[in-house]
Amino acid sequence: MIVTISNRSGATYEVDPRRSLLDSLRDQGADLPFGCKYGGCITCAAKLTAGKVDQRRQVALNNRQINDGYVILCVARPVTDITLEIGVESHTTLYRNPFRDPLKPHELKADIATPKEV
Amino acid sequence: MECCGPGYATPAEAIKAPREKLLYTIAIYTGTGIQKPDYLATVDVDPDSPTYSQVIHRLEMPGIGDELHHMGWNACSSCFDDGSMSRKYLILPGVRSNNLHIVDTAIDPRAPRLHKVVEGAEIKSKTNLSGPHTVHCLGSEIIISMLGDAKGEAPGGYLHLNKDFEIQGRWENSMGDIKFGYDFWYQPRHNVMVSSEWAAPNTFMPGFDLEEVGHLKYGRELHFWDFEKKVPIETMYLGEDGLLPLEVKFHHDPDSTHGFCGAALSSNVIHWWKDDAGKWQWEKIIDVENEPHPDWPIPVPGVMSAILISMDDKYLYLNNWLHGDMRQYDISDPHNPVLTGQVWMGGLLGKAPEINGVKMAGGPQMFQLSLDGKRLYVTTSLFSTWDNQFYPEIREQGGVMVMMDCDPVNGGMTMNPDFIVDFGKEPNGPSRCHEARYPGGDCTSDIWL
Numbered sequence: 001m002i003v004t005i006s007n008r009s010g011a012t013y014e015v016d017p018r019r020s021l022l023d024s025l026r027d028q029g030a031d032l033p034f035g036c037k038y039g040g041c042i043t044c045a046a047k048l049t050a051g052k053v054d055q056r057r058q059v060a061l062n063n064r065q066i067n068d069g070y071v072i073l074c075v076a077r078p079v080t081d082i083t084l085e086i087g088v089e090s091h092t093t094l095y096r097n098p099f100r101d102p103l104k105p106h107e108l109k110a111d112i113a114t115p116k117e118v
Numbered sequence: 119m120e121c122c123g124p125g126y127a128t129p130a131e132a133i134k135a136p137r138e139k140l141l142y143t144i145a146i147y148t149g150t151g152i153q154k155p156d157y158l159a160t161v162d163v164d165p166d167s168p169t170y171s172q173v174i175h176r177l178e179m180p181g182i183g184d185e186l187h188h189m190g191w192n193a194c195s196s197c198f199d200d201g202s203m204s205r206k207y208l209i210l211p212g213v214r215s216n217n218l219h220i221v222d223t224a225i226d227p228r229a230p231r232l233h234k235v236v237e238g239a240e241i242k243s244k245t246n247l248s249g250p251h252t253v254h255c256l257g258s259e260i261i262i263s264m265l266g267d268a269k270g271e272a273p274g275g276y277l278h279l280n281k282d283f284e285i286q287g288r289w290e291n292s293m294g295d296i297k298f299g300y301d302f303w304y305q306p307r308h309n310v311m312v313s314s315e316w317a318a319p320n321t322f323m324p325g326f327d328l329e330e331v332g333h334l335k336y337g338r339e340l341h342f343w344d345f346e347k348k349v350p351i352e353t354m355y356l357g358e359d360g361l362l363p364l365e366v367k368f369h370h371d372p373d374s375t376h377g378f379c380g381a382a383l384s385s386n387v388i389h390w391w392k393d394d395a396g397k398w399q400w401e402k403i404i405d406v407e408n409e410p411h412p413d414w415p416i417p418v419p420g421v422m423s424a425i426l427i428s429m430d431d432k433y434l435y436l437n438n439w440l441h442g443d444m445r446q447y448d449i450s451d452p453h454n455p456v457l458t459g460q461v462w463m464g465g466l467l468g469k470a471p472e473i474n475g476v477k478m479a480g481g482p483q484m485f486q487l488s489l490d491g492k493r494l495y496v497t498t499s500l501f502s503t504w505d506n507q508f509y510p511e512i513r514e515q516g517g518v519m520v521m522m523d524c525d526p527v528n529g530g531m532t533m534n535p536d537f538i539v540d541f542g543k544e545p546n547g548p549s550r551c552h553e554a555r556y557p558g559g560d561c562t563s564d565i566w567l
Contacts, residue, residue: 031153033148033149033151033153033182033183034182034183035148035183035185035214035215035323036214036215036248036270036319036323038269038270040269040270040319040320040323040324041214041270041319041320041323041324041503042323042324042325042503043148043149043183043185043214043502043503059270059320060320060323060324061324062327087151088149088150088151088513089151091506094506095325095503095506095507095510096325096507097414097507097508098326098327098328098329098416098507099328099411099414099415099416099417099418100411100413100414100415100416102328102329102415102416103327103328103329105329108327108329108330108333109327109330112330112333112335
């Protein structure tokens with residue numbers, strides 16, 4: 001699988017789909033923030049702009065963040081070739097003031113979200 | 119009484135200690151986009167020194183991404199009678215990495231050095247705990263509240279270290295029905311410990327979703343423990359008055375049963391005490407109203423993330439991190455606090471956007487009072503992800519430390535015009551300062567047996 005980092009001059013990395021993206025990219029010299037390393041703390045969040053990942057183990061993101069393309073690199077594995085934006089410059093919509101911009105019930109984290117009304 | 123251990127014989131002796139000349143605060147790069155380790159900053163607080171109000175030393179942690187937060191001493195006045203102990207080591211937990219950094223402050227107090235790291239992986243494998251928060255010493259032993267299990271789920275428990283910082287296992291014999299952990303304080307003469315509730319690390323670490331409060335993912339209870347048996351025996355359900363009960367403090371007077379908790383989201387102070395019948399009681403004594411914001415659908419709470427009791431037990435200090443004010447209350451009658459001081463700095467209400475020439479990002483957050491009660495040092499960053507939600511400009515501007523002059527006799531406080539430490543100007547880029555401690559012990563560390 002090939003990972004392209006669009007905000008690092010389009011740098012590409014060949015990665016093993018059985019390993020976490022964080023481990024694969026850091027082993028090849030990518031400088032990435034990280035914290036808990038079990039998918040719970042959001043420090044390593046990046047934005048997926050093309051392709052698919054499996055990040056079922058993450059528990060940090062709410063559904064709005066997932067819909068905005070965020071992935072938790074310490075537990076996410078690539079399912080296809082992917083393109084990422086990394087680092088805090090990709091975090092433009094990751095953080096939200098909840099008093100200014102509340103979540104709708106379907107935008108909560110998966111364990112408490114209710115299905116979107118149509 | 120002259121003795122040979124650390125600290126002071128009584129709170130009254132502590133008040134008479136020499137004025138602090140150095141102060142330690144942690145500063146973080148975690149969550150800022152700067153790929154550098156968090157560090158312990160030494161700040162010169164001696165007004166006669168040429169480097170007054172400056173960072174004079176930085177001790178970097180060995181790794182990146184710890185998120186240093188609170189810290190604690192290896193020994194305090196609870197070891198006053200123990201000549202084999204000294205207040206030498208500061209323990210700096212990393213909330214995200216779970217590493218405990220043991221820092222030697224005695225060899226050169228101006229330039230502390232790393233003594234030892236207790237690895238987060240070892241803590242997880244031996245105790246199934248993560249998310250270290252409050253550090254207290256118990257005589258020569260150390261306990262640390264851990265907010266989650268190894269996978270970041272609540273309620274976590276308490277890590278027990280011996281005086282050589284070796285993992286002894288879990289401190290508590292049972293967590294009972296406790297749903298969450300956070301802060302704790304104990305009063306040994308009454309065989310009681312009180313603990314409070316934030317949330318599971320997996321809930322609070324990614325940031326604050328207000329909606330999760332209604333889904334009971336954040337705490338609203340206080341727990342009273344049989345301290346010797348190490349089991350919780352009574353729970354106080356605070357309900358809407360006590361959403362996110364964070365910091366808990368007993369009076370410093372070891373005979374007192376009065377204590378206080380700041381409920382961050384409700385922005386209330388809860389007071390507890392043991393009544394004449396020997397039963398624990400609680401009441402709400404301070405209620406900070408939410409403030410409407412012209413453009414936002416939900417009124418803004420104060421977010422009272424910390425409280426502090428002066429060493430003479432006369433004043434309670436609290437912050438409203440989102441509103442932007444620090445307050446001082448006279449709690450001589452703990453049932454009837456009287457507001458005696460209020461100072462604005464930063465905040466979302468725009469009342470004091472600049473202090474001493476420095477543009478503020480964030481609001482008053484952690485604070486430490488001098489032992490004599492005259493100087494309150496205040497910092498602006500809460501927690502990297504929460505900072506990023508409420509004060510995104512802190513990423514470019516960094517945190518700030520200011521000092522307020524307090525009148526311990528008549529009450530009142532004012533912003534000191536000569537002191538400001540701008541962590542936006544740090545050599546590696548803007549960092550964020552949080553909790554502060556003095557080498558000689560402070561108003562949030564020492565407990566008397």
